[in-house]
Amino acid sequence: MLQPDGKTHIVFLDVGQGDSALLTLADGKRILIDGGPDWSTLEKLGKYMPFFDRHIDMLILSHPNSDHMVSFPEVLRRYSVGALVTAGTIYDSGVYAATLSGASVHGVPLVTMHAGQKISLGDDLLEALWPPEHMPIDFDTDANNESLTLRFTHAGKRVLFTGDLEAIVEKTLVEAKADLKADILKVPHHGSKTSSSTGFLLAVRPSLAVISVAKNNSYGHPNAEVLARLRAIGAETKRTDELGDIELEW
Numbered sequence: 001m002l003q004p005d006g007k008t009h010i011v012f013l014d015v016g017q018g019d020s021a022l023l024t025l026a027d028g029k030r031i032l033i034d035g036g037p038d039w040s041t042l043e044k045l046g047k048y049m050p051f052f053d054r055h056i057d058m059l060i061l062s063h064p065n066s067d068h069m070v071s072f073p074e075v076l077r078r079y080s081v082g083a084l085v086t087a088g089t090i091y092d093s094g095v096y097a098a099t100l101s102g103a104s105v106h107g108v109p110l111v112t113m114h115a116g117q118k119i120s121l122g123d124d125l126l127e128a129l130w131p132p133e134h135m136p137i138d139f140d141t142d143a144n145n146e147s148l149t150l151r152f153t154h155a156g157k158r159v160l161f162t163g164d165l166e167a168i169v170e171k172t173l174v175e176a177k178a179d180l181k182a183d184i185l186k187v188p189h190h191g192s193k194t195s196s197s198t199g200f201l202l203a204v205r206p207s208l209a210v211i212s213v214a215k216n217n218s219y220g221h222p223n224a225e226v227l228a229r230l231r232a233i234g235a236e237t238k239r240t241d242e243l244g245d246i247e248l249e250w
Contacts (some may be wrong), residue, residue: 002162004025005242007026007039007249007250008024008025008026008124008154008155008249008250009022009023009024009247009248009249010022010023010152010159010184010247010249011024011025011044011048011245011247011248012186012210012212012230012240012246012247013036013040013041013044013212013224013239013240013245014040014044014111014178014212014240014241014244014245014246015028015036015037015040015041015044015212015240016040016042016214017037017038017067017190017213017214017217017221018034018036018037018038018067018068018070018166018212019033019034019036019055019062019067019068019163019186019190019212019213020032020033020034020035020036020040020041020044020046020068020071021033021034021047021161021186022045023146023152023213024048025121025122025124026123026152026154027122027123029057029058029121030049030055030056030058030119031056031057031058031059031060031126032056032058032059032060032075032180033060033062033150033161034060034061034062034068034069034163035059035061035069035071035072035075036067036068036069036070036071037066037067037068037071038070038071039069039070039071039153040071041072041075042071042074042075042078043148044173044245045075047192047245050131053073054078054079054080055079055080055081055082056075056079056080056082056172057081057082058075058081058082058083058084058085059072059081059083059084059085059108060084060085060086060148060150060164061084061085061086061087061099061148062087062101062147062148062149062150062161062162062164063087063089063091063143063144063146063147063148063163063164064086064089064091064093064095064096064143064182065093065143065144065164066093066095068098068163068164069095069096070095072102072124072226073095073097073098073101073102075080076099076102076105076106076108077102077106077225079198080106080211081106081108081225082105082108082109083108083109083110083111084099084103084109084110084111084120084132085110085111085112085113085148086102086110086112086113087112087113087114087131087148087248088105088112088149089143089146089147091143095099095174095188099115104249108202110224113128113148113150114128114131115128115130115131115132115133115249116128116131117128122156122226123155124152124165124171125148125152125153126151126152127150127151127153127197128148128149128150128161129144129149129150129151129173129178130147130148130149130165130169130173131145131147131148131149131169133199136172136233139168141160142166143164143167144164144165144189145165145166145168145169146181146187147162147163147164147165147169148163149161149162149163149169151182154161154250155250157183157184157250158181158182158184158202159182159183159184159185159186160180160182160184160185160186160188160206161186162186162187162188162195163188163189164188164189164190164192164195165188165189165195166189166194166195167195167197167200170188170196170197170199170200171197171199171200172193173200173203174203178203180203180204181203181204181205182204182205182206183206183207183208183237184206184207184208184210184248185201185204185206185208185209185210186210186212187209187210187211187212187222187226187230187237189221190211190212190213190217190221190222191211191213191221191222191226191227191239192221192222192223192226193223193225193226194217195218195226195228196229196230198229200248201229201230201232201233201235205233205235206233206235207234207235208235208237208238209228209230209236209237209238210237210238210240210246211237211238211239211240211241212240213239213241215241217241222239
């Protein structure tokens, strides 16, 4: 899909062992959620955007681990970007620093989102479910657990983007009775055994689960028990290591 066609498209990009997803809204707005572990995202943008279109309305960084953002400094250099959205995480990383610096150099507004905040996108909505403005004091400083968790809603269909959330956050959200229901789940942390707990999956109840993962990765992702839990709740599972780019439209 290159030109806007009046439909909403979400492409979970096959970027290997990392995350990157491109949303193209019915009105042509484009949102890039995470930037992968290398420059693969840049190649994919060339596939899904017209060569003359050099504008991305919003870059969203779930959390500052390198497998989610390596392409971002270059995206900020090559494209005009409307805003960079983060959770405001404090993290010592050269790529993260280059991303924030790139936004500043190119005059891209930096937007910090926390749980409860929403961004209206015409007929569509982005709402943050995690992290809170002030993290619980008993949480460690693992960037995974500060993953900006967003739910995108279009025409009544909900898509939950989870970054690399771990089970401790999933449990916190479930115990807080957060509304987690979504039709489509971007499975947390590439299907790691430390995420996708049963209570969380039951609260989300997705009909489709998408796993962004590399073939033959050294982490054992996706974990067999996670795949079994997804089957147990009746979710269809699609994986980038098996299917390549996964495009949804409605």
